[in-house]
Amino acid sequence: MVGWVRITSLMEMFSISRAQASKDFQGYQLLRPNNLRYNKSAKYYEISDGFMPLLLTGKTSELLSIFHTPHTPNPPVLSLTAYQPHASAINPLDREIDLTIFRLISNAAYNHRKVKILYQSLTQADSQERIISPHTLVYSGYRWHIRAYSEHHQAYRDFVLARIKNVPTLIDEVGIDDTNDTEWHTQVPIVIGPHPNLSDNHKTVIVDDYGMCDDQITVQMRGALVGYFLKLMHLEPSREHPDAKVQQIVVLNKDVVKHWVWGE
Template sequence: MVNHAEIAALKWDVRQRLTLLESTLLLTGWVRTQALVETFSISRAQASKDFAVYMSLRPDNLKYNKSLKYYEAGDAFTPLLLTGSATDVLNALQVVNPQQTPVVTLSAALPAIQVVQPLDRQLDWSVLRVVSQAIYQKRKLKAAYQSMNRNEPTELTLSPHHLVFSGFRWHVRAFSDTHQAYRDFVLARFRGEPPQLLNETAISGDHDEAWHQTIDVIIEPHPGLPESQRKILAEDYGMIDGTRCEPVRQALLPYFLRLMQIEPERQHPDPKIQQIILKNPEQVQPFLWRNN
């Protein structure tokens, strides 16, 4: 029986090493202590200790092969730290893009992995630095911002409270003195000189109702698909009784729908293409951008 308190008590660096150890066992079926030594620049004694910790938490996952001198995955291998989500392996292997091999791996014989990602967008570090400092220091900033609704940049005074990655690009959630409202601003649209950090206390994000309120997004397999195919999709998305309910911040709702390709106005009529759909569009519609 796994002691979940012991897992929760693992130090961050130990947990990372054990997660990668487990990922390698899952993907290749074996691992050596030397891999920990070389990958993390730790002593052999520390590597052996890590293996001992892992075996104490999940003893059936590892068995030592004396002839080949490495640890193999046990016949009853059951992940201890990996949850089964698609991002688990990507995070563990640190696959940044298809052209790069995993930076941190515990075995030289990993299976072939190809990752499809959207085109990487450029991020100005000077913009990110000031925006992040403004959030941390709770100060206002001034910046020129190029809206897609105007031909020329507009000078804005913002009180940022959160950075957001939408799955494709970086945004900042902020109160705009100019608009007298909380809005999202794309970091790549800040123009000219880097934003200027002001000696003015920022307006708190505590009153950003769209940020603090959540909307339940309910998805289900397209009803036009055969039952056997709907069952596969339900399993793939971890649905219960054919649906999955995901609470999403109201402010981030349009990004989530776009990322999942379930925006009501863009859903494809062919169920083979639009395999999952939004089950509760009437609850979601009022919070889409075009209705704000």
């Protein structure tokens, strides 16, 4: 992050002794002998010209997530926050989930069991009882849902965890697995490119922003998740903005993608 690190950094972050911190540095240097060199005058280890990531891949998204980590509650990854530039992050509002509900749904998914829930959808005035066979927990970028087979609908559906209104009842029956969930197992290529109405200079900016090749980038997405991805990227048909500078990117293969979003 800042190009150097001291033994005291590890001591302070992990509450370890100087001897242990020195041992950790020695272990790292055995694995990557050309990554760090000791600066005797400054009394710290600094990155060498031949640095090769060991614990990280070196991708920009991965490094930026470290800046984001201190701004999330109870972060799963520790970073030496005192030794990185100031950073600020904006997070979407949390959708609260009852941990008992989460535990039971997760249990059913892992153990391939059916579960009875009371579900409040936005298409029904009242909560409805449903028997489902969960197979995968999914985070859409804004909220968690469970992909499951619904006995009422005789089809695979998505159920938002925050909309389960009771403590689920585990049923001692083997659930229906994901074998026939065609939408889940179908990979859909989503080709994205700069908005065609942007000027050539502005298109170049967008190409660089997203690391596009030949003015486009392809994302492989499960059919069941295409709609969520487009919503996350503001690429839904209902959310497309007429101003190219606002919209910036568009779906280039709508003929392929429309089946999964437009229902055609």
